[in-house]
Amino acid sequence: MYKLIVKVEFSAAHFLRSYKGKPEEIHGHNYVLEVHIKSENLNDEEITYDFLEVKEFLKSLIPDRKFLNELYNFNPTCENLARYFYKEIKKKYPNLEKVVVWETKNFAIEYWE
Numbered sequence: 761m762y763k764l765i766v767k768v769e770f771s772a773a774h775f776l777r778s779y780k781g782k783p784e785e786i787h788g789h790n791y792v793l794e795v796h797i798k799s800e801n802l803n804d805e806e807i808t809y810d811f812l813e814v815k816e817f818l819k820s821l822i823p824d825r826k827f828l829n830e831l832y833n834f835n836p837t838c839e840n841l842a843r844y845f846y847k848e849i850k851k852k853y854p855n856l857e858k859v860v861v862w863e864t865k866n867f868a869i870e871y872w873e
């Protein structure tokens with residue numbers, strides 16, 4: 761079994777709708793979206809997936825320089841972002857194993873099903 765791991769970075773603003781009982785102040789993060797896609801076989805070029813194709817797809821998905829609370833109809837916690845990205849990526853890459861959304865360099869959420 762092989763696994764392709766791709767990371768893309770994006771910067772975005774958000775606030776949590778309720779944190780310790782009240783909405784947070786708006787602030788930003790430099791997020792990293794890390795994607796793990798399994799592959800049992802290699803293609804004719806002896807690779808799993810075209811890394812650049814995966815990267816381009818992820819770039820079309822990430823909300824770079826966006827205000828997440830306006831962009832999405834869900835509360836933009838790291839958990840909800842991870843589930844959202846998982847669902848979207850799974851449609852194109854059914855062998856998706858998990859996504860990891862890093863909100864800071866020390867804090868991340870993994871989501872898989």
Ligand SMILES: [Zn+2]
Pocket residue numbers: 774775787788789
């Ligand atoms: Zn935050």
